[in-house]
Amino acid sequence: MCADRSIDFTGIHFENPFLLSSAPPTESESNILRAFEAGWGGVVTKTIGLHPVVNVYGAKAKFMRTTPEDSNVSMKKRPGAALHSSWNWELISDKTLDWWAPRIRRIKEAFPNRVLIASIMAGSGSDKELKHWQELAESCQANGADGLELNFSCPHMDRRDMGSNIGKDSVLCSYVTEAVREVAKIPVWCKLTPATADIVVEAGACFRGGADAVVSSNTFPSLPVIDPETLEFEINVDGLVSSGGLGGPAILPMALAKMAQLTKGFPDKSFSGIGGVSDFKQALSYFLLGCGTVQVCTSAMLDQAVGPNIIKRLLSGLDNFIDAHAADGWTNIESFRGIRRDRIVLQSEIRRPAAAEYHSGYEGVEGYAAPQSDEVAAR
Numbered sequence: 001m002c003a004d005r006s007i008d009f010t011g012i013h014f015e016n017p018f019l020l021s022s023a024p025p026t027e028s029e030s031n032i033l034r035a036f037e038a039g040w041g042g043v044v045t046k047t048i049g050l051h052p053v054v055n056v057y058g059a060k061a062k063f064m065r066t067t068p069e070d071s072n073v074s075m076k077k078r079p080g081a082a083l084h085s086s087w088n089w090e091l092i093s094d095k096t097l098d099w100w101a102p103r104i105r106r107i108k109e110a111f112p113n114r115v116l117i118a119s120i121m122a123g124s125g126s127d128k129e130l131k132h133w134q135e136l137a138e139s140c141q142a143n144g145a146d147g148l149e150l151n152f153s154c155p156h157m158d159r160r161d162m163g164s165n166i167g168k169d170s171v172l173c174s175y176v177t178e179a180v181r182e183v184a185k186i187p188v189w190c191k192l193t194p195a196t197a198d199i200v201v202e203a204g205a206c207f208r209g210g211a212d213a214v215v216s217s218n219t220f221p222s223l224p225v226i227d228p229e230t231l232e233f234e235i236n237v238d239g240l241v242s243s244g245g246l247g248g249p250a251i252l253p254m255a256l257a258k259m260a261q262l263t264k265g266f267p268d269k270s271f272s273g274i275g276g277v278s279d280f281k282q283a284l285s286y287f288l289l290g291c292g293t294v295q296v297c298t299s300a301m302l303d304q305a306v307g308p309n310i311i312k313r314l315l316s317g318l319d320n321f322i323d324a325h326a327a328d329g330w331t332n333i334e335s336f337r338g339i340r341r342d343r344i345v346l347q348s349e350i351r352r353p354a355a356a357e358y359h360s361g362y363e364g365v366e367g368y369a370a371p372q373s374d375e376v377a378a379r
């Protein structure tokens, strides 16, 4: 029997749960068509905005590699080095909405059964800006997009009311989601920045605004390393650098931690996981934490720009996993989605040799029993 790869996520039917995330692999019509030919279940377009976009001189993204003998992390190519991460300071799409609109329509006509999500971004500081979100949403929707992903996560925006600066502000998260919800007839996903103290707060605000799903993680704020010989940042323009975003294998454990906070905070809501996925092994962690879909960027960039081998590995990994667990009665992703979410507990709930002597970091309580874990959590 063939494994059932499909999933219904936020009311959208996916032939398989794997999407290319919003990034260079999804920046053009030809890339997106090639991605669907390769087998991706969905694609999120490179983020579309209304403001002019001009990228910096030179490389917008590079890959960092590490070597086993010295654990050095560097963008310099050297033999025997393994991929550590991607680093980028690329802005959103430099193509206009007018450029994107007919392409969204053509892509959907060519692949009606694959899922095309339009990633959009505008400011949030005024009614005019909220109307920009609505204009972007309405145009993508009218041209056949299956869903919208609101970019509250781009780490490169100077504007205080854009990108990850929205994702750090729960009030703005709610306002913008509500504004889009007013015009959207298709599902609305919010992609949050991981650069926030408690992502559960911003996710709650998105859900209150009417979001159908939360997506995490975008890249983590980071700098390129400084070359010890030239004393220059490995990426710079005229010696200058600004904070950029880290993706790829290095962020997997951090992105999983963000996702666990989200799925534990909202066990009945929908989540799409991103960060460090190149194989089914990593995607599985996101499913076991409760995600319904998984998105990929860095590993696809390194695999013929749209990841034909990555999607092959993801699909065969999923098939083999379902096959191997036939005896557990698992027939599809829903059978095992979220089954490891409850394994994440407070430190005090982890078994230790002398449990009675440990009081969650508090001093011992004389004459009384040590506090129960729910009391500790409430403190």
Ligand SMILES: Cc1cc2nc3c(=O)[nH]c(=O)nc-3n(C[C@H](O)[C@H](O)[C@H](O)COP(=O)(O)O)c2cc1C
Pocket (backbone or CB within 6 Å): 021, 022, 023, 024, 046, 047, 060, 061, 086, 087, 088, 090, 091, 092, 093, 119, 151, 153, 154, 191, 217, 218, 219, 246, 247, 248, 249, 251, 274, 275, 276, 277, 295, 296, 297, 298, 299
């Ligand atoms: C060069 C580059 C450009 C990106 N552009 C966008 C973008 O326009 N919109 C967006 O939501 N995320 C963007 N991302 C973030 C990715 O979609 C993804 O969230 C991140 O890279 C983590 O996934 P990964 O570990 O698979 O790379 C970009 C990432 C890279 C490396």
